[in-house]
Amino acid sequence: MPKISKLHLYQIGLFVGSLFVWEGLVRAKIADAFFFSMPSSIFLRLAEWLIKGDIYRHLSITFIETLSAFVMGTGLGIGIGLWLALAPKALKVLEPYIKAFNAIPRVVLAPIFTLWFGLGMISKVALGVTLVFFLAFFNTYQGIREVNPVILANARMLGASRSQLLRHVYLPSTAGWIISSLRSSIGFAVVGAVVGEYLGSSAGLGYLIAQAEGVFDTTGVFAGMTLLVVFVLILDSVVNQVERHILAWRPSGT
Amino acid sequence: MTNPNKSAVQLEGITVRFGDYTAVENVSFEVGEGEFVAIVGPTGCGKSTLLSVVAGLLLPTSGEIRTFNEATKGLNRWVGYLFQQDALLPWKTALDNVAIGLIFRQVPTQEARQQAQEWLAKVGLKGFENYYPHQLSGGMKKRVGLAQILILNPKILLMDEPFSALDVQTRNLMENELLRLWQEDRKSVLFVTHDLEEAVALTDRVLVLSAGPASKLMGEFTIPLSRPRDVAEIRLTDKFLEIHREIWHILRGEVLKSYAQNF
Numbered sequence: 329m330p331k332i333s334k335l336h337l338y339q340i341g342l343f344v345g346s347l348f349v350w351e352g353l354v355r356a357k358i359a360d361a362f363f364f365s366m367p368s369s370i371f372l373r374l375a376e377w378l379i380k381g382d383i384y385r386h387l388s389i390t391f392i393e394t395l396s397a398f399v400m401g402t403g404l405g406i407g408i409g410l411w412l413a414l415a416p417k418a419l420k421v422l423e424p425y426i427k428a429f430n431a432i433p434r435v436v437l438a439p440i441f442t443l444w445f446g447l448g449m450i451s452k453v454a455l456g457v458t459l460v461f462f463l464a465f466f467n468t469y470q471g472i473r474e475v476n477p478v479i480l481a482n483a484r485m486l487g488a489s490r491s492q493l494l495r496h497v498y499l500p501s502t503a504g505w506i507i508s509s510l511r512s513s514i515g516f517a518v519v520g521a522v523v524g525e526y527l528g529s530s531a532g533l534g535y536l537i538a539q540a541e542g543v544f545d546t547t548g549v550f551a552g553m554t555l556l557v558v559f560v561l562i563l564d565s566v567v568n569q570v571e572r573h574i575l576a577w578r579p580s581g582t
Numbered sequence: 583m584t585n586p587n588k589s590a591v592q593l594e595g596i597t598v599r600f601g602d603y604t605a606v607e608n609v610s611f612e613v614g615e616g617e618f619v620a621i622v623g624p625t626g627c628g629k630s631t632l633l634s635v636v637a638g639l640l641l642p643t644s645g646e647i648r649t650f651n652e653a654t655k656g657l658n659r660w661v662g663y664l665f666q667q668d669a670l671l672p673w674k675t676a677l678d679n680v681a682i683g684l685i686f687r688q689v690p691t692q693e694a695r696q697q698a699q700e701w702l703a704k705v706g707l708k709g710f711e712n713y714y715p716h717q718l719s720g721g722m723k724k725r726v727g728l729a730q731i732l733i734l735n736p737k738i739l740l741m742d743e744p745f746s747a748l749d750v751q752t753r754n755l756m757e758n759e760l761l762r763l764w765q766e767d768r769k770s771v772l773f774v775t776h777d778l779e780e781a782v783a784l785t786d787r788v789l790v791l792s793a794g795p796a797s798k799l800m801g802e803f804t805i806p807l808s809r810p811r812d813v814a815e816i817r818l819t820d821k822f823l824e825i826h827r828e829i830w831h832i833l834r835g836e837v838l839k840s841y842a843q844n845f
């Protein structure tokens with residue numbers, strides 16, 4: 329049995345407490361149920377969704393969009409980040425373009441992607457990829473730049489070839505940066521998917537929230553948000569596990 | 583020169599500039615095959631710079647290096663280099679750190695690990711195979727570093743202040759161990775240190791560099807102490823003290839100069 333620490337007790341207490349205060353304020357008519365809904369209604373709505381089963385289709389669509397954007401965005405970002413960090417000439421040529429692209433607020437791309445790729449999943453994935461790519465790219469690039477030059481020189485003196493340097497020095501040394509980019513990337517991939525759905529689609533969590541909002545169904549909006557939070561927390565804990573596995577060599581506590 | 587043997591490394595007129603700053607100027611010396619040579623000099627005089635040049639990591643502004651009578655181009659493949667700073671791969675265990683040079687040479691992992699295990703035992707770290715560098719003490723890390731290099735059996739060993747961060751007891755211990763390992767196959771060693779006592783106790787010859795900028799070779803002293811030596815005991819002999827005094831006479835002025843410049 330895992331022991332529940334004092335800290336956990338406080339955390340749970342804070343959560344339950346706020347729910348009670350919220351519920352109480354609305355029931356006492358201090359806060360208007362139309363604007364604020366109520367934890368109990370939200371809970372009932374969630375239960376209803378989960379029993380009716382329609383929700384699973386929305387969830388799986390958002391999940392697929394998120395995962396595709398995450399995998400493609402980080403793959404491209406890490407790959408191109410590695411390449412540019414080790415090929416400074418190409419970087420010099422591409423640098424202004426990278427900066428310019430990154431300066432575009434990604435939300436404005438959503439309508440264009442919808443125009444290009446339609447209302448389906450592809451436009452959402454594309455939006456997610458543009459968000460995730462730069463994060464993975466900059467982190468990888470930065471990580472490579474900050475490889476300890478003495479460790480690098482040592483590996484070279486010990487006879488490492490270029491590909492061996494990449495495998496035994498650059499990649500492990502960059503792993504921390506890449507992993508930390510993964511954690512934010514997951515969040516960004518979700519944002520890409522949900523915002524894309526919100527702005528125009530026929531399925532997904534973002535669509536669900538937009539629908540509820542369209543008919544002033546506050547309970548539906550909150551229920552959708554709750555699902556979204558749980559969704560992100562689960563993905564985050566998966567990345568956490570991966571991180572623990574890959575960075576096992578690190579001194580704990582840092 | 584003073585060494586009757588064949589030459590292992592030969593530096594001729596080495597000058598290194600970093601921008602406008604001249605680190606070392608016109609330095610020439612030679613390390614014979616199987617000879618143990620120390621470079622001493624005040625901090626910042628260019629000792630590490632010279633080792634980098636010999637290793638082929640740094641291209642001198644002018645001058646030439648010959649290794650076993652061949653001009654050295656690119657990385658010097660004869661050389662094992664124990665860096666002044668920590669240079670172990672932090673994401674590999676002690677065992678894998680020692681094995682890595684063999685892995686780089688396409689030796690099968692199993693065999694590389696086998697040999698690495700033997701080398702770890704040789705430097706007194708049996709049982710620490712699965713420790714990561716951050717779990718090892720400073721002295722242990724230096725031992726792993728030494729094993730990491732010696733496993734490749736280089737003909738020439740460059741060591742940059744390997745023991746300067748250790749306490750006196752550990753230091754004497756490691757110095758004796760180094761002598762024991764060196765005695766086995768007599769590699770050529772170029773050993774950088776601040777510490778004149780250490781230089782005299784360990785080596786066959788001591789080179790003194792002047793204070794920077796533009797350090798030059800100030801003097802060259804043969805150490806006629808017999809081997810095998812015990813570094814702690816030899817320090818008490820009259821002969822040691824006499825040689826030490828002679829070199830210190832020259833080095834002292836340079837250290838004071840360097841001190842006056844920097845503080």
Ligand SMILES: Nc1ncnc2c1ncn2[C@@H]1O[C@H](COP(=O)(O)OP(=O)(O)OP(=O)(O)O)[C@@H](O)[C@H]1O
Pocket residue numbers: 600603605623624625626627628629630631632666776794
């Ligand atoms: N890459 C570099 N760029 C600019 N200056 C450098 C560089 N490397 C060394 N120097 C300078 O060259 C001089 C010699 O440096 P070096 O590291 O060789 O000294 P050192 O004798 O090894 O000193 P210490 O005993 O403190 O290790 C120093 O003044 C240093 O600032």
Ligand SMILES: [Mg+2]
Pocket residue numbers: 629630631666742
């Ligand atoms: Mg130095």
